Amino acid sequence: MMGNQGASQAPLFYAFNLEDHVPRDHLLRGIGRFLDLSDLRRHLAPFYSHTGRPSIDPELMIRMLVIGYCFGIRSERRLCEEVHLNLAYRWFCRLGLEDRIPDHSTFSKNRHGRFRQSDAFRHVFETVLRRCMNEGLVAGEGFAIDASVIKADANRTRGVPDGEGFDWAQGDGPTRAVREYLSALDAGNPTDDPSEPPTAPPNPPKNISLTDPAARWTAAPGGPAFYAYSTNYLIDLDAGIIVDVEATPAHRTEEVDSTKTMIERVEKRFDLKPKRLVGDTAYGAAPMLNWIVNDKQIEPHIPVWEKAQRDDGTFSRSDFQFNEQSNSYECPGGKELTTTGRPTSESTVLFRAKNEDCAGCAHKQRCCPNTPHRRIARSIYEGARDVARTVCTTPAYEQSRKERKKVEMLFAHLKRILKLDRLRLRGLNGARDEFLMAAAVQNLRRMAKWLAPKAENGRLIPV
Numbered sequence: 001m002m003g004n005q006g007a008s009q010a011p012l013f014y015a016f017n018l019e020d021h022v023p024r025d026h027l028l029r030g031i032g033r034f035l036d037l038s039d040l041r042r043h044l045a046p047f048y049s050h051t052g053r054p055s056i057d058p059e060l061m062i063r064m065l066v067i068g069y070c071f072g073i074r075s076e077r078r079l080c081e082e083v084h085l086n087l088a089y090r091w092f093c094r095l096g097l098e099d100r101i102p103d104h105s106t107f108s109k110n111r112h113g114r115f116r117q118s119d120a121f122r123h124v125f126e127t128v129l130r131r132c133m134n135e136g137l138v139a140g141e142g143f144a145i146d147a148s149v150i151k152a153d154a155n156r157t158r159g160v161p162d163g164e165g166f167d168w169a170q171g172d173g174p175t176r177a178v179r180e181y182l183s184a185l186d187a188g189n190p191t192d193d194p195s196e197p198p199t200a201p202p203n204p205p206k207n208i209s210l211t212d213p214a215a216r217w218t219a220a221p222g223g224p225a226f227y228a229y230s231t232n233y234l235i236d237l238d239a240g241i242i243v244d245v246e247a248t249p250a251h252r253t254e255e256v257d258s259t260k261t262m263i264e265r266v267e268k269r270f271d272l273k274p275k276r277l278v279g280d281t282a283y284g285a286a287p288m289l290n291w292i293v294n295d296k297q298i299e300p301h302i303p304v305w306e307k308a309q310r311d312d313g314t315f316s317r318s319d320f321q322f323n324e325q326s327n328s329y330e331c332p333g334g335k336e337l338t339t340t341g342r343p344t345s346e347s348t349v350l351f352r353a354k355n356e357d358c359a360g361c362a363h364k365q366r367c368c369p370n371t372p373h374r375r376i377a378r379s380i381y382e383g384a385r386d387v388a389r390t391v392c393t394t395p396a397y398e399q400s401r402k403e404r405k406k407v408e409m410l411f412a413h414l415k416r417i418l419k420l421d422r423l424r425l426r427g428l429n430g431a432r433d434e435f436l437m438a439a440a441v442q443n444l445r446r447m448a449k450w451l452a453p454k455a456e457n458g459r460l461i462p463v
Ligand code: SF4
Pocket: 331, 332, 333, 334, 335, 353, 357, 358, 359, 361, 362, 363, 364, 367, 368, 373, 374
């Protein structure tokens, strides 16, 4: 006989335990073991009023955001719907079946308000990192640095060639992202007259977005240019834990500068300083290598940024031998190139051959065919560059080169699994908030994957 489903959907009492309905090997169970937000309320307390109606529990909002980043649910409206419907999400948020879910607009208010003022997302990120350290996942011996470009929430057709002279106050007045951009300009480039708008930076980008002016107009290889930010990761190479993250406009100079910010911050906050730092050529410019080698005493596992290599058949600088004792170069013709020792504006000193040496030299056409004598520019940081060159010839460097893939894999994971290939929040602060939460979630996922007990078939053992 064909069965007939009963129509009673509204019994008066349920005997229902949410805990029993969350699969024992659900990812959120693993994450739940390592996420401790007990300190969040104390951190946020100064930013809440002692009177008035109680607001939404900040821990609930952070737990919901963890779910959002963990499962690539980027829309806050959808996140609220999912938490409402999904039993595992409710369980992770410590909500009962009948508890109300916060409205999606509450997220926006808190994200741009208290959470940002109190740096709550960095607090969450650092709490998770501390747990990783306590679990022994951070060795602190080798760090890797890299950056990845993430599209800004800005239409590529809504831009002006440069921001100079543009009336940002038109329409309903500047948006939050525009206000942040103008105050950052003001702080970096103040004018004498406070009524004057701040002037653009000395090297303004080609296009400035009217929606999110702090985003950088970036040319991607093989595709049209777009507005973007960069997420910069500093990771520990032992287990690939992200030890710091920094948001910058998608521009190489700012990406490289963030290295100093992150290395200093991790040392100050967690007393962690690596013995070696692994990076690609972008981080191999002379001033950066000097900072790594001489200021921080860290071994640079970074290829040197070489501009002196020539590919037109003439001698490159590497064909000239430097003599440290006499502070001079010996050319392939056996002559000496000397210097006055005066640095140029590009932090180099010039070494020159004598006109009479070059005039009668058999190598003249391969050395300096268009000038009376040959000149060699040597960086004032050449010592640090030499250290990096030496490291690059060692087997340890080869190992570091392989390990560098760990940070690239984290970026691939960020974009493919966490679906963070385009930001939802605007402004540099929005990018910072998103990158911090995403990095915290990546660390949580790693702990859940690595530390939760597993059966022989690789599945998580129920906890
Ligand atoms: S051209 Fe001058 S610098 Fe070059 S190899 Fe000859 S002597 Fe040396």
